[in-house]
Amino acid sequence: MIYQTPGILIYTIAVTALIGLCMGSFLNCLVWRRTNGESVLAGRSHCTTCNHVLGPLDLIPVVSWVALRGRCRHCGAHVSVRYLLVEVLTAVIYVSIVLGFDLTVEAVAMLFLASILICITLTDLDDSTIPDGFIVAGVVGALVFAAAPAIIDDSSMLALLLAWGGALACGLSVSLPLFVLSLIMDRVLKRDSLGGGDIKLFFMIGMYFSWQVNLFTLIVSCVLGIAFSVIWFKGRLETGRQFPFGPAIAAATWVSMLVGPAWIGWYTGLF
Ligand SMILES: [Zn+2]
Structure with missing residues (x-):
């Protein structure tokens, strides 16, 4: 339009x-x-x-x-x-x-998610925390936006429940494997490996996208995370503060919003 x-x-x-x-x-x-x-x-x-x-x-x-x-x-x-x-x-x-x-409604959903991610980026940069309040707001927003098509079409309760189930499944698609991996890593390394806040963040973001896009976001956030950590540790190694991974995840989500579906179309077209 x-x-x-x-x-x-x-x-x-x-x-x-x-x-x-x-x-x-x-x-x-x-x-x-x-x-x-x-x-x-x-x-x-x-x-x-x-x-x-x-x-x-x-x-x-x-x-x-x-x-x-x-x-x-x-x-x-x-x-x-x-x-x-x-x-x-x-x-x-x-x-x-x-x-x-x-x-579109999708644009409103993305604007809402982006606003939450900007807040999370700032709090994570400030004191290495991802407040649960922002995660909860994001999850509630995802449920509302997932319900939007069912409400607009005035479809059945079943369609609504399916939409919510789908959003939850997409949320878990990357965060659950990450959670299991972090449990194993904690055992092996005998210390906290991946922050719990980061896993919750992946769950919340995942509810807004398909599992394929979520996988793309994960890959991009790892690449950006490595790049950001180089900049981060250059001047602050002595402080011993935990590296904030939130900004990298937020930036990767922005990339996914803009090019994720196109990238996946290209990738699946290869086979
Ligand atoms: Zn003043």
Whole structure:
């Protein structure tokens, strides 16, 4: 639908980018509040240094940060460039999803999943944790989106249960073998091998895709994980902190969203 005329296409990209910037700003705030133990829903945004409540002019994504050159208007404290980067990255991810999936229910599902993965990437980078709350939100979302076709077609209860069973089976397709493998590795290595949070993350993501795409995501996340760990350990080997695998899994899922089905079509066409 969005490819009908250049006008519609440009308009859709512009609106999606704007929504992406605002969502990026919201996700930044969500993660900051979770990390610092503040209520996610209550309270107004404030400077993290001087606690001054921020006005509308301080809260425009990207524009505020650039206009104030990354400083608080009231106390001059430095505001991390990370906020800016997350806003821009969210907009880029949102636009890529809408270009790939058009204006469909599937696109909404992918936007929802991507938003959760952005939060998980940030919390995993911050303190090597993947909060269960984000996993639960993702699982609930997957069940809702899996039920969507059955609800739209007004089909039977059986069709709904089958859709949910299918989503759960896809979730387990990669996470269950990984879980068994991690149990064996723990025995052999006599220490924790793969983080439990990563396995739960694979389960949640798996519910949104076919088992073939999930396998593709796993392979890509291993490749990206190795690449990220090289960068990660270059400067921080001495801290001994556990390497956060979440960002690699999230990035691999983005790759899968955009090229996964095409790649699998090519691969199965070989035989
Ligand atoms: Zn301030």
